[in-house]
Amino acid sequence: MLSLKVTNETSRLRAVVLGTAISNGPVPLIEEAYDPKSIEHIKAGTYPLEADMVKEMEAVAEIFKKYNVKVFRPKLIEDYNQIFARDIAFVVGNKFIKANILPDREQELEALQDVINLIHPDHIITPPEEVHIEGGDVMLFNDHIFIGTYKGDDYSSHITARTNLEGVKFIKELFPDKIVKEFDLAKSNIEPRDNALHLDCCFQPVGRDKAIIYKDGFRDESDYLYLVDLFGASNLFHISRDEMYNMNSNIFSIDENVVISEVKFLRLNTWLRSKGVIVEEVPYAEISKQEGLLRCSTMPLIRD
Structure with missing residues (x-):
C-alpha cells in the first residue's frame, strides 16, 4: 500500500505520478x-509534436531517477492526451482526492x-457532482491550503474556470484544521496572457518561505496582498505578463533546495x-504550448 503524505509543495519528494x-x-x-493557449498554437500551426513532448517528459523522468523518486505513469490510452496528471486528482495530507474534471477527460483518471489500487479505500475521496476542483488550483503550504477559483457571475461560460466555490467549501469541510484561503483568478477564454488557468499559473511557493507570483493573475488586489503579507515582499519573485504566459510559476520542487525548471527561464x-x-x-517549452508546465504534469503522492 502507498502511505500518502503531502503537506506542502517543497518537502523531499519520494513518490509521484x-x-x-x-x-x-x-x-x-x-x-x-x-484553453486559449492551445487554441493560439492550433491556429498558428505550431501545436507541439508528440515526439518533442515525449522527449521533454523523459528528461523529467531522468531527474526523478537521479533523486531516487518513485515514479508512477498512467496506463496508456491510444490517441489521448495524458500529460497533465495534476488536473485529474491531487493529494492533501493522506487523502487522494479525485477531481471532477471536464467530462471528456474522465478516461485519464x-x-x-493501478495507482489508486495501492491506496487505502478510506483515503480515496470522490467529491459530489456540484464540486468542481482541479489539482492545479490546490496549493499546500503547511497549515494553509490555497485554492484558485473564479467568482465571476459568468463562471459557467469560462472553460478556463476549473474550480468553483463549491470546491472551496468542500475542501474547507474536509480539512477543518487547515487555513483554507481562496483566490479569485483572472480568466480569459481568448487571451492566454490574461488567463490564470489554475493557481499554479500565477503563484507557487519555493523553498521554505519564498514564492513566485504574478500580481495581475489575481482579480482582487487583496488576494495578492494576502500573499505579500504571508511571505514578505522580499521573499517574492514577481514575474511579468510574458513570463506568466510562458509558465514561469509552474516549476516543480523535488526538495526545499532542488527544483526542476524550464531551461529558458x-x-x-x-x-x-x-x-x-x-x-x-x-526543455519543456513544447508542453507549455498547452498552457501547462512542470507542476501540471506531476502529481506528488509522498513527500517527507
Whole structure:
C-alpha cells in the first residue's frame, strides 16, 4: 500500500505520478481545445509534436531517477492526451482526492487505477457532482491550503474556470484544521496572457518561505496582498505578463533546495540559484504550448 503524505509543495519528494505524452493523439480541432493557449498554437500551426513532448517528459523522468523518486505513469490510452496528471486528482495530507474534471477527460483518471489500487479505500475521496476542483488550483503550504477559483457571475461560460466555490467549501469541510484561503483568478477564454488557468499559473511557493507570483493573475488586489503579507515582499519573485504566459510559476520542487525548471527561464533560474536552490533545467517549452508546465504534469503522492 502507498502511505500518502503531502503537506506542502517543497518537502523531499519520494513518490509521484508523471503524465505521459506517448500516443498523444492528433492535433485537436479548435473546438476540442480546453484553453486559449492551445487554441493560439492550433491556429498558428505550431501545436507541439508528440515526439518533442515525449522527449521533454523523459528528461523529467531522468531527474526523478537521479533523486531516487518513485515514479508512477498512467496506463496508456491510444490517441489521448495524458500529460497533465495534476488536473485529474491531487493529494492533501493522506487523502487522494479525485477531481471532477471536464467530462471528456474522465478516461485519464481511469488510467491511474493501478495507482489508486495501492491506496487505502478510506483515503480515496470522490467529491459530489456540484464540486468542481482541479489539482492545479490546490496549493499546500503547511497549515494553509490555497485554492484558485473564479467568482465571476459568468463562471459557467469560462472553460478556463476549473474550480468553483463549491470546491472551496468542500475542501474547507474536509480539512477543518487547515487555513483554507481562496483566490479569485483572472480568466480569459481568448487571451492566454490574461488567463490564470489554475493557481499554479500565477503563484507557487519555493523553498521554505519564498514564492513566485504574478500580481495581475489575481482579480482582487487583496488576494495578492494576502500573499505579500504571508511571505514578505522580499521573499517574492514577481514575474511579468510574458513570463506568466510562458509558465514561469509552474516549476516543480523535488526538495526545499532542488527544483526542476524550464531551461529558458533565465531570470527565474538565476534568482533561484542566488537563493541557494539547485536548479535542474529541462526543455519543456513544447508542453507549455498547452498552457501547462512542470507542476501540471506531476502529481506528488509522498513527500517527507
